Amino acid sequence: MATSGKVIKCMAAVAWAPKTPLSIEEIEVAPPKAREVRIKILACGICRSDDHVVKGLLSNQKFPVIAGHEAAAIVESVGKEVTAVKQGDKVIPLIVPQCGECRCCKHRNSNFCIKNDVVNTGLMEDSTSRLTCKGKPVHTFLGVGAFTEYTVVNEAAVVKIDAAAPVERVCLIGCGFSTGYGSAVQIAKVEAGSTCVIFGLGGIGLSTLIGCRVAGAARIIGVDVNKDKFAKAKTLGATECVNPRDFTKPIHEVLCGMTDGGADYTFECIGTIDTMTSALKSSHPGLGTCVIIGVAAGDERISLDPMLMITGRTLKGSCFGGIKSKDCVPQLVADYMAKKFNLDELVTHTLPFEKINDGFELLRNGKSIRSVLIF
Ligand code: APR
Ligand code: ZN
Ligand code: ZN
Numbered sequence: 203m204a205t206s207g208k209v210i211k212c213m214a215a216v217a218w219a220p221k222t223p224l225s226i227e228e229i230e231v232a233p234p235k236a237r238e239v240r241i242k243i244l245a246c247g248i249c250r251s252d253d254h255v256v257k258g259l260l261s262n263q264k265f266p267v268i269a270g271h272e273a274a275a276i277v278e279s280v281g282k283e284v285t286a287v288k289q290g291d292k293v294i295p296l297i298v299p300q301c302g303e304c305r306c307c308k309h310r311n312s313n314f315c316i317k318n319d320v321v322n323t324g325l326m327e328d329s330t331s332r333l334t335c336k337g338k339p340v341h342t343f344l345g346v347g348a349f350t351e352y353t354v355v356n357e358a359a360v361v362k363i364d365a366a367a368p369v370e371r372v373c374l375i376g377c378g379f380s381t382g383y384g385s386a387v388q389i390a391k392v393e394a395g396s397t398c399v400i401f402g403l404g405g406i407g408l409s410t411l412i413g414c415r416v417a418g419a420a421r422i423i424g425v426d427v428n429k430d431k432f433a434k435a436k437t438l439g440a441t442e443c444v445n446p447r448d449f450t451k452p453i454h455e456v457l458c459g460m461t462d463g464g465a466d467y468t469f470e471c472i473g474t475i476d477t478m479t480s481a482l483k484s485s486h487p488g489l490g491t492c493v494i495i496g497v498a499a500g501d502e503r504i505s506l507d508p509m510l511m512i513t514g515r516t517l518k519g520s521c522f523g524g525i526k527s528k529d530c531v532p533q534l535v536a537d538y539m540a541k542k543f544n545l546d547e548l549v550t551h552t553l554p555f556e557k558i559n560d561g562f563e564l565l566r567n568g569k570s571i572r573s574v575l576i577f
Contacts, residue, residue: 203289206279207233210240214350215558216335218266220258223559224349229268229340231352232332234281239360240332241293245369246348247272247549247572248561249377250404250473251497255343256562261500262322267341268333270349270575271297272377274369277360284357286528291362292369294376294535297344298521299358300528313526317358319345320521327356346376349558351577361528363535370552370574371545374405375534377522378572379545382409383534384523385469385493387417394418396466399457400440401481403431405548405572406495407471408438412543413523414467415439423460425453428568438547454483464490472496475504482506487513494519548572 210231215224234240252269254260277291287293297318301307304316317327324341325331331339332354333347340347347353363372382405386392398414400407403426414422415438424435424443432443442460446453458464464486470478473496482492492515511517525531538545551573553561561573 203278206289209233210352212351213555214268214333214335215270215555216266216268216340217256220256220265224256224562226556226558227335229333229335229350231350231354234279234332234354235326235328236282237284237357238281238326238332238354239284239287239357240278240352240354241275241295241360242278242352243273243275243348243350243577245274245373245577246270246575247373247378247405248558248565248575250406250565252343253562253565254497254499259499260322264322264324264341266335266338267324267343268347268350268353269343271295271344271346272373273346273348274363274367274373274376278352286357287360287362292365292367293360293362294372294531295346295348295355296359296361296527296531297346297377298527299345299356300526301358307526313524314521315358317356326354349575361531363532364539367535367539370576371549372535372538373574374545374548374572375531375538378405379409379548380525380531380534381495381520381523382406382411382471383413383543384525385495385520386410386413389518389520389524390467390469390491390493392417392419392467395420397421397423397461399423399425399461399465399468399481399484401425401468401470401477402472402496403435404471407469408435408548408571410469410471410495411435411438411440416543423457423465425457430568434547434571452480454480457484461486463487466490468492470494470496473498475502478504479506482510482515482517485515487515489514491516491518549574552576
């Protein structure tokens with residue numbers, strides 16, 4: 203491509219400080235260094251974690267930053283020694299990379315590659331950024347930073363997908379869908395005939411619901427304080443939905459009453475410590491598994507009565523649904539193309555990139571499941 207090896211000037215949504223609207227600015231994107239890939243973003247979902255970034259809620263969060271991490275893209279150019287992808291490939295950037303060499307990559311059951319940037323450095327491996335705005339280096343979120351026309355990612359953090367896949371749908375496989383779906387099928391390993399409870403019916407919760415249904419759960423109970431979320435949850439396979447505000451007693455007591463003492467599996471897809479504790483208490487004391495998926499604000503802590511665990515519950519956490527990203531993302535795209543599951547119900551709004559702040563408003567007002575930005 204004509205831009206190969208050159209600095210690209212393009213538009214990006216920059217967060218200069220916490221709690222301010224994103225500012226659409228011209229940025230400069232340097233060419234990729236060795237084992238790096240420069241990608242042109244085609245579509246990107248707005249995830250709740252992006253909202254945490256722009257509000258400055260995450261540990262180590264640094265500004266200015268470009269959030270956005272649920273994207274589909276095309277490779278513009280590659281740095282030296284890159285073998286995994288080539289110019290023109292349709293790709294999904296990976297918020298949890300897969301280097302293939304670290305202890306987690308080599309472990310059968312872990313996906314938490316050491317090259318991840320969940321710790322929020324916001325920089326490339328050499329501790330610099332390829333993105334600058336007004337002469338200042340700009341951080342990127344989760345090693346991706348996709349609210350921009352172009353960005354640069356590590357080779358370990360990008361994977362080729364089917365060129366025919368619709369970017370405005372499969373971008374969700376870059377975060378929300380895989381996180382929820384994997385939490386059900388890979389982390390919890392939901393069994394056919396079981397009872398599941400899902401706290402929070404946003405993009406993550408509904409993706410978890412799809413996973414529970416594909417795994418053959420007999421009962422799936424959705425929990426949300428916004429009853430407007432119930433209709434879609436039922437379309438996707440929830441058998442019942444409950445609103446904690448409709449009860450005077452704690453929601454875990456209500457749920458244990460509905461499930462013969464507690465559910466087989468519970469999933470926390472909200473990100474508050476209160477709902478994390480409720481999800482654990484709603485799992486059966488002797489056999490239940492609770493999976494925490496929601497991301498709490500950086501300084502929040504859970505305090506637990508150890509008796510909750512001693513009786514036989516299992517508490518698990520999930521990052522990117524526990525799936526090994528390079529191995530599984532292309533397969534999930536293929537499964538979507540083969541109609542094994544549908545992503546259409548999750549996308550409630552499609553907006554041009556310039557309307558990004560409107561997309562955040564829809565999320566904050568509980569009006570959207572996923573808004574997908576088109577570039
Ligand atoms: N009890 C029940 N439901 C609640 C509560 C509560 N106390 N508080 C919020 N909710 C519901 C909201 O009404 C909403 O439907 O939880 C849902 C959360 O959905 P989204 O805001 O769309 O968030 P989502 O993108 O699904 O992410 C959920 O996972 O990845 C993390 O950072 C992300 O912590 C967030 C979580
Ligand atoms: Zn690794
Ligand atoms: Zn996300």
